[in-house]
Amino acid sequence: MIHAAVEILLAEDNPSDVELTLRTLKRSNLLNTVHVARDGEEALDFLFCRGPHAGRDFAAPKVVLLDLKLPKVDGIEVLEAIRADERTRLLPVVILTSSREQADVTSSYKLGVNSYIQKPVDFEQFQETIRQLGLYWLVVNQPPSEG
Amino acid sequence: MTRSTFPFRSLLGISAVLVLSISAVLAHASSPNEYDVKAAYLYNFGLFVQWPAAPEPDAAFTICVFGVDPFGKVLDRTLAGQSIGSQSTIPRRISNPQDALGCRILFVSSSEENNVKQFLSSLGKTAVLTVSDMPQFLDRGGMIQFMVVNNRVRFEVNLAAARRAGLTLSSQLVKLAVTVETSLPPEK
Amino acid sequence: MLVSAAALVLASGAFTAYTWLTFRAAMVEQLSVQARIIAFNSASALLFNDPVSAQKTLGALGASPSIVDAAIYDNGGGVFARYWRGRKSLIKAFPQISKSQTEAHWYTHGELSLARRIEPQGKPLGVVLIRCELGELTTRLEGYAAITAAVLAACLGAAVLISAGVHRSVSVPVIRLAETARLVSRDKNYSLRAAATGSRDELDFLIQSFNGMLEEIQQRDASLQKAHDELERRVEERTGLLHAANKELEAFSYSVSHDLRAPLRHISGFSKILAEENRDQLNADGRHYLARIEEGARNMGRLVDDLLSMGRISRQEVVRRPADLNLLWQEAWERLQPEFEGRKIEWRIGALPAAECDPGLIKLVFTNLLSNAVKYTRRRECAVIEAGQITVDGEDVIFVRDNGAGFDQKYAHKLFGVFQRLHREEDFEGAGVGLATVQRIIHKHGGRIWAEGKVECGAAFFFTLVPRKPSRPKPANSVSS
Numbered sequence: 001m002i003h004a005a006v007e008i009l010l011a012e013d014n015p016s017d018v019e020l021t022l023r024t025l026k027r028s029n030l031l032n033t034v035h036v037a038r039d040g041e042e043a044l045d046f047l048f049c050r051g052p053h054a055g056r057d058f059a060a061p062k063v064v065l066l067d068l069k070l071p072k073v074d075g076i077e078v079l080e081a082i083r084a085d086e087r088t089r090l091l092p093v094v095i096l097t098s099s100r101e102q103a104d105v106t107s108s109y110k111l112g113v114n115s116y117i118q119k120p121v122d123f124e125q126f127q128e129t130i131r132q133l134g135l136y137w138l139v140v141n142q143p144p145s146e147g
Numbered sequence: 148m149t150r151s152t153f154p155f156r157s158l159l160g161i162s163a164v165l166v167l168s169i170s171a172v173l174a175h176a177s178s179p180n181e182y183d184v185k186a187a188y189l190y191n192f193g194l195f196v197q198w199p200a201a202p203e204p205d206a207a208f209t210i211c212v213f214g215v216d217p218f219g220k221v222l223d224r225t226l227a228g229q230s231i232g233s234q235s236t237i238p239r240r241i242s243n244p245q246d247a248l249g250c251r252i253l254f255v256s257s258s259e260e261n262n263v264k265q266f267l268s269s270l271g272k273t274a275v276l277t278v279s280d281m282p283q284f285l286d287r288g289g290m291i292q293f294m295v296v297n298n299r300v301r302f303e304v305n306l307a308a309a310r311r312a313g314l315t316l317s318s319q320l321v322k323l324a325v326t327v328e329t330s331l332p333p334e335k
Numbered sequence: 336m337l338v339s340a341a342a343l344v345l346a347s348g349a350f351t352a353y354t355w356l357t358f359r360a361a362m363v364e365q366l367s368v369q370a371r372i373i374a375f376n377s378a379s380a381l382l383f384n385d386p387v388s389a390q391k392t393l394g395a396l397g398a399s400p401s402i403v404d405a406a407i408y409d410n411g412g413g414v415f416a417r418y419w420r421g422r423k424s425l426i427k428a429f430p431q432i433s434k435s436q437t438e439a440h441w442y443t444h445g446e447l448s449l450a451r452r453i454e455p456q457g458k459p460l461g462v463v464l465i466r467c468e469l470g471e472l473t474t475r476l477e478g479y480a481a482i483t484a485a486v487l488a489a490c491l492g493a494a495v496l497i498s499a500g501v502h503r504s505v506s507v508p509v510i511r512l513a514e515t516a517r518l519v520s521r522d523k524n525y526s527l528r529a530a531a532t533g534s535r536d537e538l539d540f541l542i543q544s545f546n547g548m549l550e551e552i553q554q555r556d557a558s559l560q561k562a563h564d565e566l567e568r569r570v571e572e573r574t575g576l577l578h579a580a581n582k583e584l585e586a587f588s589y590s591v592s593h594d595l596r597a598p599l600r601h602i603s604g605f606s607k608i609l610a611e612e613n614r615d616q617l618n619a620d621g622r623h624y625l626a627r628i629e630e631g632a633r634n635m636g637r638l639v640d641d642l643l644s645m646g647r648i649s650r651q652e653v654v655r656r657p658a659d660l661n662l663l664w665q666e667a668w669e670r671l672q673p674e675f676e677g678r679k680i681e682w683r684i685g686a687l688p689a690a691e692c693d694p695g696l697i698k699l700v701f702t703n704l705l706s707n708a709v710k711y712t713r714r715r716e717c718a719v720i721e722a723g724q725i726t727v728d729g730e731d732v733i734f735v736r737d738n739g740a741g742f743d744q745k746y747a748h749k750l751f752g753v754f755q756r757l758h759r760e761e762d763f764e765g766a767g768v769g770l771a772t773v774q775r776i777i778h779k780h781g782g783r784i785w786a787e788g789k790v791e792c793g794a795a796f797f798f799t800l801v802p803r804k805p806s807r808p809k810p811a812n813s814v815s816s
């Protein structure tokens with residue numbers, strides 16, 4: 001699993017949301033490239049090959065799906081860290097959250113988030129959103145060339 | 148001395164023409180006809196006496212002449228249209244002593260000089276103002292007696308005689324009298 | 336000083352004039368009484384042509400030394416009787432008295448003449464004329480004038496003396512007091528004090544009172560300032576508390592939006608999955624219940640969303656800009672189009688005015704009213720929805736009307752409360768937050784909103800966007816609290 005090329009990093013603490021998201025991704029044939037981080041710290045460890053992921057060779061995923069409300073290090077802090085690191089400065093980050101608060105939206109965009117998606121309550125809409133997201137960032141969008 | 152006690156207060160309706168004619172008579176008192184003046188005075192006396200109430204309100208104020216009438220038409224002219232109080236004045240000639248009872252003012256002609264005393268006492272307390280120009284009229288029980296002084300017609304009064312008849316003469320009249328008798332003549 | 340002198344001169348002048356007039360009037364009255372007495376007493380003399388008696392009557396005038404002469408004329412104008420004092424005077428011609436009068440008087444060379452008709456009970460018999468000299472009046476007047484002049488001179492002299500003294504003991508301290516008062520009111524410096532005279536008189540008392548007043552003002556100022564500071568501090572404290580409360584509220588709605596929406600999504604998601612993947616294991620009842628679970632989750636999601644947006648709007652400042660209400664209506668209409676696709680609706684949209692308002696918020700108002708109109712006309716074969724502007728009592732009123740289910744006017748006041756609904760969920764779904772939001776927006780604009788409705792006949796909503804001009808009577812149907 002460590003060797004597989006991770007295309008999506010999902011930072012989400014809520015198991016139900018994880019399950020629903022993963023199911024949707026699976027339905028869209030995108031599941032095998034997903035790594036799930038259950039809090040902000042773990043997401044950063046995974047990205048920058050630290051802690052439990054120290055042995056991993058650095059390889060940026062194609063997109064990070066980031067919840068804002070994460071234990072330990074919250075979504076905004078994770079985003080800050082990503083934007084602060086040279087290697088992940090241009091990494092596409094999609095905020096995926098329940099919050100519709102204007103403050104969250106604004107600060108996210110200020111930190112250079114690529115998309116801000118509010119998770120719909122309605123499951124069908126949710127499914128549709130996730131599907132399109134995966135398609136867009138993994139299939140349509142060409143990652144910017146490094147260097 | 149105010150108007151309210153003025154004895155003329157009940158005097159109404161004297162026509163201006165007649166008053167003017169009276170004034171003319173007064174202004175020329177010594178003029179030929181002495182009886183013009185006396186007729187006017189007869190009427191004027193009525194103005195200065197407090198009369199007992201008339202038996203009927205609209206009864207005439209009768210001024211009588213007893214005996215031979217010395218006035219003639221003058222008296223009728225003088226009294227025509229005049230009134231004393233609310234009563235209009237009319238002249239009347241009487242020859243019967245009993246008729247004097249209906250008179251207010253009674254002029255006793257000199258022709259009656261012989262039986263005047265008897266006639267006056269027959270009037271008793273009847274409220275008749277007796278006037279005459281015969282001499283000694285007051286001594287015989289009369290009330291007002293004409294006389295001529297300095298060519299002017301003047302008069303004397305006997306207050307007691309008037310009072311006995313229940314008549315009060317106004318002080319305004321009394322003060323003009325040449326003499327004022329205050330006692331009755333002795334009964335004989 | 337000059338003023339008081341002038342006043343004194345004026346007063347004494349007025350006094351003298353008054354005295355003169357009073358004496359004259361008294362003189363005329365006195366003469367008139369005498370004329371009346373003579374007229375009364377000479378009437379019979381005239382009637383019985385007795386000038387001697389009339390003369391006696393006139394002779395009574397000898398008691399009045401000021402009477403120079405007198406005469407009684409008969410109607411023909413001839414002198415009937417006369418009286419004179421001292422040198423025999425020339426009695427003038429028959430005095431003329433105008434017809435309307437019974438008495439007349441006139442003045443000649445220091446003499447007063449008075450003529451009176453002798454007419455007992457209005458029957459003219461003659462005229463009485465009396466003349467008197469005004470010597471008495473003049474003498475008395477001269478006396479008065481002399482006294483007045485003396486008093487005047489004395490007063491002025493005294494005034495000069497007193498004012499010199501007063502200047503030293505009164506004017507100077509008063510001027511100083513006035514100067515202090517001027518400084519105090521100019522500089523608002525209430526710590527100034529007027530210098531005392533030390534003489535223990537009324538002036539000193541005045542100065543002390545003045546100083547006392549300043550003292551009082553100073554103290555009051557101080558306590559006012561203290562109260563003001565205290566108030567300021569308390570306002571600050573309260574504002575702080577308010578801010579904290581607001582922060583808390585924000586945090587609360589933030590967590591609601593997060594924490595409440597997530598479990599709903601899960602309920603909705605898993606029941607969907609259950610319905611998809613375990614369809615065959617479920618009988619018809621099970622599938623029905625599942626559908627109800629989903630529906631419930633969806634409703635609650637909408638409720639949470641509505642509540643949150645209402646909270647957000649409540650906190651939002653109104654930013655007024657000129658806006659074309661027609662445009663806002665159009666935008667709301669377009670946004671809701673999906674809701675009434677396939678419906679037969681007759682639109683009667685009149686011209687809406689331009690207004691100074693918060694366009695975003697007013698668009699929300701239109702969106703809510705329009706979505707209600709669309710929703711509550713759903714059962715109509717042919718729905719009619721109107722919007723436009725009318726003028727009521729000189730006020731611009733915007734309205735949205737429909738011919739839908741309507742409501743009982745009895746409950747009109749309830750429409751605008753949060754979660755207040757007049758229809759059952761199974762008839763018309765909804766959360767009961769829309770009109771509450773609308774009302775808040777209108778009130779934030781200073782306007783009013785009210786509704787009219789009749790069951791099964793439709794509903795109309797009216798609102799204004801600016802505070803009512805004062806002194807206008809409130810329409811009976813307005814609901815504005």
Ligand SMILES: Nc1ncnc2c1ncn2[C@@H]1O[C@H](COP(=O)(O)OP(=O)(O)O)[C@@H](O)[C@H]1O
Nearest residue numbers: 707711741756757758765766767768769770794
């Ligand atoms: N156009 C309308 N016709 C009839 N009733 C209405 C209309 N608009 C609103 N109402 C009544 O007012 C209530 C409150 O409206 P609203 O706050 O928008 O809540 P909701 O529409 O979600 O029920 C509604 O439940 C309904 O009973």
Ligand SMILES: [Mg+2]
Nearest residue numbers: 707765769770
């Ligand atoms: Mg609604």
